[in-house]
Amino acid sequence: MLPDKRDKRFSELGEDGFTFACNPQVSCFNQCCRRLNLVLTPYDILRLRTHLGISSDEFLERYADVEPGQNGWPQVKLKMNRDAEGLCPFVSLEKGCTVYQDRPGACRTYPLGRATRKQYDDSLEESFFLVREDHCQGFLKGAKWSPETWTKDQGLETYNQVNDLFLPLITRQPVDADSEVIAKKMRMFFLACYRLEAFRALASQGRMTQLFDIEPERMQAIGEDDLELLKFGFDWLKFSLFGEPTMRLKDA
Ligand code: SF4
Ligand code: SF4
Incomplete structure (x- = not known):
């Protein structure tokens, strides 16, 4: 900026x-x-x-x-x-x-x-x-x-x-024709950036690990270390909101 x-x-x-x-x-x-x-x-x-x-x-x-x-x-x-x-x-x-x-x-x-x-x-x-x-x-x-x-x-x-x-x-716009989808993206952003305990609960749920290929060391780190959790949250948002290759999906 x-x-x-x-x-x-x-x-x-x-x-x-x-x-x-x-x-x-x-x-x-x-x-x-x-x-x-x-x-x-x-x-x-x-x-x-x-x-x-x-x-x-x-x-x-x-x-x-x-x-x-x-x-x-x-x-x-x-x-x-x-x-x-x-x-x-x-x-x-x-x-x-x-x-x-x-x-x-x-x-x-x-x-x-x-x-x-x-x-x-x-x-x-x-x-x-x-x-x-x-x-x-x-x-x-x-x-x-x-x-x-x-x-x-x-x-x-x-x-x-x-x-x-x-x-x-934050330098990119949340693009979608559906205002409900935009509102959902805003909630995801707020959760991962600012509500770390609630995001940790989500990140440790089975769905996250079923969907993404996350190294066991990283899973352990995000369970214990807030800074690692925050960085994981940024990667998750970049993948989920903007389609960046910051996370690996598991093979179906
Ligand atoms: S107290 Fe604030 S206003 Fe005063 S010198 Fe330090 S930074 Fe400047
Ligand atoms: S956080 Fe500390 S340095 Fe910053 S504005 Fe408040 S009192 Fe001043």
Whole structure:
């Protein structure tokens, strides 16, 4: 996805990288953790609800707003407090982010923006730009960063890898003349991306293993490991919604 060039907050990243420091000493500490339009990816939700020790459904109920997003696919946003301040539910005014180790990818990435473009061989080319919010004092002093050192410092590698597997799903439209079929596709998408416990129950049913040729090691992994389950869900959706060869059917 490429940034909107008309948005004045976005600027090119020079070869020198950028200077940035965010810590409790900056005068704007926590100013950015309010009134956000913060879209959560499936991996963000996996990390947050694991951190909080609650189920996906409980997370969605307590912390999320669900609305139609890109191409009509259900999109999950972090629910800001419904008061004048509109604080993020996870911010402490004294201590900062209370879910810091598992904060969403967008919170980690700022002040960088990351865009990806698919190449002819299906690999992704990534590019970066700067996002400069008016209130943010972090640019005034601090260490020098490149996109690579920032990505590593903020623990973004796995976030980017998993989000890159998710992106091809939402950039395509669910095509079908029958609105019931579209609605069913939307439900499948929501289940596999955001309701992992319910999807695990479906994935472990006999029908899935009767239909698809799934290695025993993979079956075991998706029963035990949420990230493996999420990746399996992406493959299942790519096969079921778009006919990609991401799953193998068993011989009839
Ligand atoms: S999750 Fe943490 S870093 Fe992100 S907006 Fe909320 S408090 Fe701020
Ligand atoms: S506004 Fe910028 S410097 Fe201030 S707390 Fe947020 S990210 Fe850090």
